[in-house]
C-alpha cells in the first residue's frame with residue numbers, strides 16, 4: 001500500500017505513469033538535472049532552518065498566515081499547486097488553518113512568481129476524493145502506458161518509457 005504524500009500528488013498531477021513508477025520504487029531520478037537542482041535547493045532551505053516536518057509532511061515554511069512551498073521553476077505550476085493543496089488539507093484536518101503561498105524561482109533569473117491558494121470546504125472535499133482515486137490508481141499492478149508529451153524529453157524515465 002503506497003502512502004500518499006505531497007510529492008506523490010505532485011507527480012500524479014504531472015504524469016500518472018511517472019507517479020506509479022516512482023511509488024513502485026522504480027527510482028531512476030538520481031541522474032536527472034532537475035532533481036539534482038531541486039536537492040541542492042532543498043539543502044539550502046534546510047540551512048535556513050525554515051523547514052517544518054510534521055507527521056510525514058515537510059513544509060518549506062510555516063507562518064501564522066501561510067504554508068509556503070518553494071519551487072525552482074514554474075514549469076508545472078498545476079502539480080506544484082496540487083502538492084501545496086495537499087499540505088493545506090493535512091494541516092487543516094489537524095486544526096491548523098493556513099493559506100498557501102507558492103513561490104516559483106526562475107532559473108538563471110532573480111525574479112520569482114508568487115501564487116496564493118485558499119481552499120473552500122467544498123474544494124477540500126473534492127481534493128480528498130481525488131486523493132482516494134490516486135491511492136486506488138497506485139494499487140494497480142501495472143503502470144499506464146506511456147504517452148509522449150513535450151515534457152517527456154526532460155524526464156528521468158524517458159529512456160525507460162520510450163527507448
Ligand code: SF4
Pocket residue numbers: 015016017018146147148149151152153155156157158159161
Ligand atoms: S517519460 Fe513521459 S510518460 Fe514517461 S514517466 Fe516521464 S513524463 Fe511520464
